[in-house]
Amino acid sequence: MxxxxxxxxxxxxxxxxxxxxxxxxxxxxxxxxxxxxxxxxxxxxxxxxxxxxxxxxxxxxxxxxxxxxxxxxxxxxxxxxxxxxxxxxxxxxxxxxxxxxxxxxxxxxxxxxxxxxxxxxxxxxxxxxxxxxxxxxxxxxxxxxxxxxxxxxxxxxxxxxxxxxxxxxxxxxxxxxxxxxxxxxxxxxxxFKKEKRPETIDILAVLSGPEPQRTQFEEKLINLFKKGNKQITLVRGIVEDQQKITKIGEIVLYNFMTTDELQNTINSSKLLVSRSGYTTIMDLAKLQKKVVFIPTPGQYEQLYLAKMLSDKKIAPAFSQDSFSLSDLKWEANYSGFSNIExxxxxxxxxxxx
Missing domain, CATH: 3.40.50.2000 (Glycogen Phosphorylase B;)
Structure with missing residues (x-):
């Protein structure tokens, strides 16, 4: 050739x-x-x-x-x-x-x-x-x-x-x-790269994964977050031609973010809510962020990873059906991700x- x-x-x-x-x-x-x-x-x-x-x-x-x-x-x-x-x-x-x-x-x-x-x-x-x-x-x-x-x-x-x-x-x-x-x-x-930024976002929810579970997760979070008064950012994980930003009360919704935008947003967040997908776990380990995991129902891999990290007292995990606002209180007995090489x-x- x-x-x-x-x-x-x-x-x-x-x-x-x-x-x-x-x-x-x-x-x-x-x-x-x-x-x-x-x-x-x-x-x-x-x-x-x-x-x-x-x-x-x-x-x-x-x-x-x-x-x-x-x-x-x-x-x-x-x-x-x-x-x-x-x-x-x-x-x-x-x-x-x-x-x-x-x-x-x-x-x-x-x-x-x-x-x-x-x-x-x-x-x-x-x-x-x-x-x-x-x-x-x-x-x-x-x-x-x-x-x-x-x-x-x-x-x-x-x-x-x-x-x-x-x-x-x-x-x-x-x-x-x-x-x-x-x-x-x-x-x-x-x-991503870890950066020191003022943590101006109370809760960042990052959605991902195939339908229809992605949409069901989004609807559940919006209904929960509407009842609170915290600064919420929700990234829907839907890649389209143009970025769209909408508001529902105190919730700011993005259809997607570029790498730089999402890196800045994660670094500016106090707490994340996300699926326990493996790529997400690698990202949060790099950024050393506090997270609450909601594994995709029926997805054995995510259920295993969420339980493993919960058992290691790194991050709590809850089921999508039972998850509530009270679960967003980060508990002192969880360490979060430590710095890894x-x-x-x-x-x-x-x-x-």
Whole structure:
């Protein structure tokens, strides 16, 4: 293949299941640019729109959507995923065909897939990013974990955005005994920087994740916050062409924020309310913020992470159904996130390319 570009081109493709996979790819994209590579973005939906806004000068491509959604009742989530399996398998095949074409037409030298199963190529170094070496699904955890690990084996390396020792953020999700594939623990990833700012916002609620649970969470929070008199900012996590700002009483609602805006807002907040998604946990660990977690109903991963952090007395967690304003009182027996070393040796990681 004849080279037509001055820099090696690395395709980076996050899954669109909420915005967490896309946002944790932002520091990787920035590091690729810093180390002389040319990133090429590929995703779908809100994840693709977010990365296009963050990196308007980079070339980007749309991939087929997995169309993963949550049922209205969280306890039927496993059945929802099972019935979606035929569509997911078709999407993986379509995705893989598109990647084969892109590798040829865009002269791709390396691939970084964040949980996109079909984004790999046999003749190009292909990396898979995940914090879920073990996929929790109740009684079928062994089966869902084996299925995911079989996918990971098809890639050259698996990068886990966490630490390899006991002081880690993902617990049993990102740490398994006797792995049969290459794992590199690359440290926690966050697009944010901790800054000292006046804490002018009493409560910041950051929403994310697939529908309809995202909307149900938003409606629950608005109804609760309307009853109080605190300064509330709510970021809806809906990426659109234009930023929209509305007010409901003391609540200021944003449809989305850019990285810089959200970084400033989080640093200016006394307390956060959010899902217990793993990317959010990495961000708040970096920023050392106080948070109340409301895991997505039926989402085993978020339920596990919220309980783990609550058991460690780092942050309290409450169910979406029972959550009330009285739960927003930060209790003294929770420590919050302590400072953790966030350095990632990107030079070493990128040497594969």
């Amino acid at each position: 004849k080279r037509v570009h001055d820099h090696k081109r690395i395709l980076i493709a996050p899954l669109y299941w909420g915005l967490g996979h896309a946002t944790r790819c932002i520091p990787i994209i920035n590091a690729l640019i810093t180390h002389g590579f040319e990133p090429v973005i590929a995703s779908d939906g809100g994840a693709l729109e977010l990365l296009r806004k963050e990196f308007p000068k980079l070339k980007s491509f749309e991939l087929p959507s997995y169309n993963i959604s949550y049922p209205k009742k969280g306890n039927s989530f496993k059945w929802k995923v099972l019935t979606s399996s035929p569509h997911i398998l078709k999407t993986i095949k379509r995705e893989n065909a598109i990647i084969k074409t892109l590798v040829e037409t865009e002269h791709i030298d390396g691939i970084i897939s964040d949980n996109r199963f079909g984004v790999r190529h046999p003749s190009v170094p292909s990396i898979y990013i995940t914090h879920q070496l073990k996929v929790l699904s109740g009684k079928t955890t062994w089966l869902s974990s084996k299925w995911h690990q079989d996918i990971i084996k098809k890639f050259d390396e698996c990068w886990v955005p966490d630490f390899g020792g006991d002081a880690n953020l993902s617990g049993i999700l990102g740490h398994i005994k006797k792995p049969t594939f290459s794992i590199k623990y690359i440290g926690a990833l966050s697009r 966030q350095h990632t040796d990107f030079k070493r990681l990128f040497s594969l390319f």
